[in-house]
Amino acid sequence: MSQCRGTSISGQRCRKSARADSHYCSIHASQENIPSKLPALIGAIAGHLVAPGVGGILVGGLLGSIFIGERKKSKTRVFVSFDYDHDSPLKHFLVGQSKHDDSPFEIADHSIKEHITGDWKAHARKRIRRADIVCVICGEHTHTSAGVGAELAIAKEERKPYFLLYGYAVVSG
Numbered sequence: 001m002s003q004c005r006g007t008s009i010s011g012q013r014c015r016k017s018a019r020a021d022s023h024y025c026s027i028h029a030s031q032e033n034i035p036s037k038l039p040a041l042i043g044a045i046a047g048h049l050v051a052p053g054v055g056g057i058l059v060g061g062l063l064g065s066i067f068i069g070e071r072k073k074s075k076t077r078v079f080v081s082f083d084y085d086h087d088s089p090l091k092h093f094l095v096g097q098s099k100h101d102d103s104p105f106e107i108a109d110h111s112i113k114e115h116i117t118g119d120w121k122a123h124a125r126k127r128i129r130r131a132d133i134v135c136v137i138c139g140e141h142t143h144t145s146a147g148v149g150a151e152l153a154i155a156k157e158e159r160k161p162y163f164l165l166y167g168y169a170v171v172s173g
Contacts, residue, residue: 003132004028005074013077013130023074077108079131079160081152083145084113090137090167108132111147125154134162142167 004014006028016025044057078098082091091110098107109127112120128134134155142148155162 003129005132007074075106076104077130077132078105079108079128079134079151079155080110080137081134081148081155082111082137083139083142083148084111085145086141087137087139087167090139090165094135094137094165111151121150121154124151125158128154128158128160131160134160136162136164137167138164139167 002018002023004016004018004025004027005023006014006025014025014028016027018024019026019029022029048057075098080091080094082088095107095110097103098105108131112123112127128151134151136142136148136152152162
């Protein structure tokens with residue numbers, strides 16, 4: 001089961017499990033997207049009741065689409081794991097890509113530049129739990145990064161889906 005994608009009024013992410021047939025728990029089921037033609041139909045009916053005729057239907061349909069149209073789709077929340085010493089520019093490029101309006105993802109969090117201790121891993125686990133998926137940026141030296149290895153192990157323990165993103169082509173001198 002995946003985590004609910006719903007948010008509270010304060011903007012906090014829901015911690016409950018999503019229903020089997022949805023991305024939302026039963027409390028946040030209303031945050032599912034409304035079918036695209038339904039708002040126009042509701043507006044057209046209301047418009048016809050207020051001002052009977054074709055004009056009322058057209059204006060009502062238009063207003064229904066504008067005011068009760070599709071809700072903004074939630075973006076996939078991504079935790080980015082990367083080698084701080086070698087691949088920081090790649091993380092910055094990915095963050096920039098996530099800020100485009102048409103991007104289907106948002107960077108929920110990323111690797112922490114701290115020494116690896118039990119406390120560091122607890123913070124990383126919390127951050128990874130808040131994400132929908134984990135992206136591991138793979139550069140030339142990623143295999144030597146203990147932090148990336150620990151974050152990937154946590155993602156596996158938490159049963160978070162992950163993918164490897166190839167960062168650079170190796171240029172031979």
